[in-house]
Amino acid sequence: MSTPGRGLHGRVLDTLGPAITAGEYPPGSVLRTDELAQRFDVSRSVMREAVRVLESMSLVASRRRVGVTVLPRTEWNVYDPQVIRWRLAGADRPRQLRSLTVLRSAVEPVAAGLAAQHATPEQCAELTECALGMVANSRGHRLQGYLVHDIAFHRVILTASGNEMFARLGDVVAEVLAGRTHHEVMFEDPDPAAVTLHVQVAEAVRAGDAERAEQLTREITVGALHELDILAP
Amino acid sequence: MSTPGRGLHGRVLDTLGPAITAGEYPPGSVLRTDELAQRFDVSRSVMREAVRVLESMSLVASRRRVGVTVLPRTEWNVYDPQVIRWRLAGADRPRQLRSLTVLRSAVEPVAAGLAAQHATPEQCAELTECALGMVANSRGHRLQGYLVHDIAFHRVILTASGNEMFARLGDVVAEVLAGRTHHEVMFEDPDPAAVTLHVQVAEAVRAGDAERAEQLTREITVGALHELDILAP
């Protein structure tokens, strides 16, 4: 998943990125390129490339005579897939999970509504296929199989919406769903009501009923919010 | 606005970024670092830093023995503020404007609902202030003054939602609104109904009425969709 070990500068990022997003260097901390280069045992050129990438993510700012300063979280490019991965993998995981779930609750219903209007027959077929796969794996601790279809389902919805920015959230949603299964509490079989909702969404999209698709998806995301205690019961 | 001229590599990006996002290099095009360095009259080290940044935006991929290849639009990090700016400034502007407006229509209503629950008294005050400023500038071709308050209004809503990912969309929304005033057709005074809606949203947030704040904001964004002919009348 993603882009592992693409060169030396990538290795550096794999260490520095998670460290910064985890808050190991509080905002305002100052790093020096040469020192970092020594610490990671790479040349300054490689280190500079890594710093440039962090800078383009607004994780740090590089200024002459002062050094590379860590920026406050409010400056971070929180939509950068790399940043999201780093945060999901580290100490910032709960916060990232919450904000992503709220984002999902806003985006996915609208995406489903658009999908009902724009989905191709192939996408409709794939959607029902996914929903059926979820049903088939909804009992008997077949969490892995369930997850695969769940991820595929939401990815198709986002793609079929026809909006490039929605489509780009597919990977993020996938990581959220996968995380819920693997890290969070998810011992029992999935909620039967949720499974039913997915089937109904697939049907609504196929029927071109945007209103219904949106409303049903809203119910799904409300469920996700409840799981994280973001909504009062 | 943003980060102009932060070093030589930034200058290179200011040319290459817009060129790529405008589609001047079709997907699959191959660039060579050395050739680019010559073309921009910079050292290879500087050029490499620029390429690294483009790579972190998934605009290009760098592979040994082949070169720097331009990636298809579906790979781009379309949430990167820099990418958004480049696209809004170039040939891809209409597409970017549409997808951003659809994103707004999904996010802002939910953000307004959350703002109604979480906004501080100061934020509520600022919000009504903005709304009043919009009213005051809604007649007599005072578009500039209107725009300032409109931008501030939406920024407060997104910030007050308490969700970091929503808050980060403030800059983007600002650029969309500014673009609508400056580039798009916007000769007459703003729609009075829209002005009223903003005032009502401010009131709903102050009253803590999440449901109403969300619904009213939805009406605002529906208006924005209509402006771009995304919704049927």
Added chain:
DNA sequence: AGAAACCAAAAAGTCAGACTTATATGTCAC
């Protein structure tokens, strides 16, 4: 004493050149 001008050190920024490594592609034998 306070402000203005000045100086020196520090760290990022830039450049040039040599070298390494992976890999796409063409060549040859079978």
Added chain:
DNA sequence: GTGACATATAAGTCTGACTTTTTGGTTTCT
């Protein structure tokens, strides 16, 4: 045609010297 092998290519890496900006302290003048 298939597989092994050689070769050329372009990215990747390292090093060292040099430039530029900026900060913080020092000196000087009012």
